[in-house]
Amino acid sequence: MPSETCGPERHPCRHGRTEGGCAHCQVRLVSVCSALTPEELNELELLSRHVVLDARQTLFSQGEETTAVYNVTGGALRLSRLLPDGRRHVMGFALVGDFLGLVLTERQTVTAEALSPVTVCRFDRRAFQDLMVRKPHLLQRLHERAGYELGLAQELMLLLARRGAEEKVASFLVALRGRYARIGLTSVTLELPMGRQDIADHLGLTIETVSRTLTRLDREKLILIVPGGVRLLDMPRLERLSG
Structure with missing residues (x-):
């Protein structure tokens, strides 16, 4: 089960959080919380x-x-739906x-x-x-965030509908780089x-296709596969490939 603590002293110095709490949280600068004053x-x-x-570990389940x-302050989570x-x-x-x-619904969709050790508020x-x-x-910042996420969802719909495997994987890498840059x-x-x-489950491909495509991009020197990720060697070509 996820562990949980409370009180002003609850925030350990981990994944961007400090013992000073929200006002000293580095994650605040990239979160909707940046709209708030110190008092707020x-x-x-x-x-x-x-x-x-x-x-x-599971933070919450569909249904x-x-x-x-939840505000993610460290790590990464997979959001999946059972069809x-x-x-x-x-x-x-x-x-x-x-x-x-x-979500507007009363139950999680x-x-x-957690894909790695994760911390959330x-x-x-x-x-x-x-x-x-x-x-x-x-509320305005949350609306802005929702608009950004809607844009990501629309791009994914276009990606799944119109592009081949190489374009899908290249688009995924370019988009992820953009999210990290934010x-x-x-x-x-x-x-x-x-x-x-x-x-594969995100892009509507098989795991074999994803692996072959990454290997091909590596062979063509657009990326270099390294432990835990990839090194982006030729961003202009990746961006052109992603459309």
């Missing part, structure tokens, strides 16, 4: 619980009652700064599983909704916390 951050902190998950909102025919589709991946649980859903009513600027990670080495099967 203190108010937000009183609502939060610090949750730690090990790799492969589960939506009782909380009626029993197949799994990976809807996406949550990274540092992402908010989860902001996806399952969120957990907020009771009703308490968080009350805070948004009182802090319109926070949180200040601009290294040419792209960390891939998700496995080949996760990427």
Whole structure:
């Protein structure tokens, strides 16, 4: 089970969090929390619980009652949905700064599983909704974030419908690099916390196709496969390939 602690002293110095709490959290700069003043951050902190998950632990499951909102402060999670025919589709991946649980439905539409050690701030859903009513600027930031995520979903729909395997994988790498850049990670080495099967289930491909495509991109010197990820050697060619 995920471990959880509370109180102002609950935030250990791990994954961007410091003992100073929300006001000193480095993740705040890339999260919707950046819209809040120091006083408002203190108010937000009183609502939060610090949750730690090990790799492969589940934060919440599809069909589960939506009782909380989560801000990812460390690690990465896989967001998947079980289809009626029993197949799994990976809807996406949550990274540092992402908010989860902001669904309008009363039950979760996806399952969120940790791909690596993960830390999140957990907020009771009703308490968080009350805070948004009182802090319109926070609601505006959440709307902006929702618009960004809608754009990602639309790009994925186009990706799945119109492109071949090489274009899909190249687009996935370019998009992931862009998401990392949004949180200040601009290294040419792209960390891939998700496995080949996760990427395949996300892009509508087989794991064999994903592996062959990555190997081909490596052979053509667009990328270099390294432990834990890939090194992006030729971004202009990758971007052209991704369309």
